[in-house]
Amino acid sequence: MQVILIQDVDNLGGSTELVTVKNGYARNYLIPKKLAIEATPSNLKQLDEKLKVKAKKEAAMLAEINKVIAVLKESAIKVGAKTGTSGKIFGSVTTLQIARAIRDQKGYEIDRKRISIVEEVKELGTYKAILDFGGSNTHEIEFEVVGE
Template sequence: MKVILKETIESLGIIGSEVNVADGYARNYLLPQKKAILATPQNRKVMEQMKVRVQAQIAKERAIAEELAARLNEISVTLSAKVADEGKLYGSVTVQDIVRALLEQNVEVERRQLLLPEPIKALGTYKVPVRVYKGVEPEITVEVVPAA
């Protein structure tokens, strides 16, 4: 089913774009939540008229995202963990641990925004990308140190 997005949805696209989604997803989620409208010729005309406002919204979202990205590039997080032999951790440092440490620094990011491919299982310094907006992915520095 083709729908036109009324707001930016990370997994689908930006506001105003026409996307093809599963019928059930559109009927049960996007349309009732007013996150999208059906892609009919009449709705396309309405969205064309709203395009100026949409472009302004996209520019605003991107500016906010780039401002946050500049802040995130400067952030460094230090996490302490119990260490076994040869610098290996007993557990691992997960996305939730990093989010919690960022909250302590008054930086709010969602778990799914952190692009950590797998949990950190050794001491060291790591660069973790954060998806703030489409095409805006700053990196935060995560340093894992042994617990005292």
């Protein structure tokens, strides 16, 4: 029997996937637990429409991400930090400081949880950070630590 999975099922498939399973497994487990629905022509048509809408949203989101990345790669983001006389930073630069610098300098609000710093920042200079927009959308940006 063919069913359309509503949720991810271990060792079977992901959400909105069309899979073939035994009749008993579908009728006694998947359908009663609302993990799948029967693959009738009307359900297949609804699945097709849902996938088209999802693809359209993903394309729009990817275009927006590419626009943000293009703006961020134009120039390095400057992050201010208090330093001693030798150029060492008091403390270190955090993802929160980078997120605020992006917001203030470029006008884009990026969640600090999506930013990861490649190496520990303890001195003035140029460093790299990785922005993770989910899935395979990760991009590397540069930021410059300057003394305040």
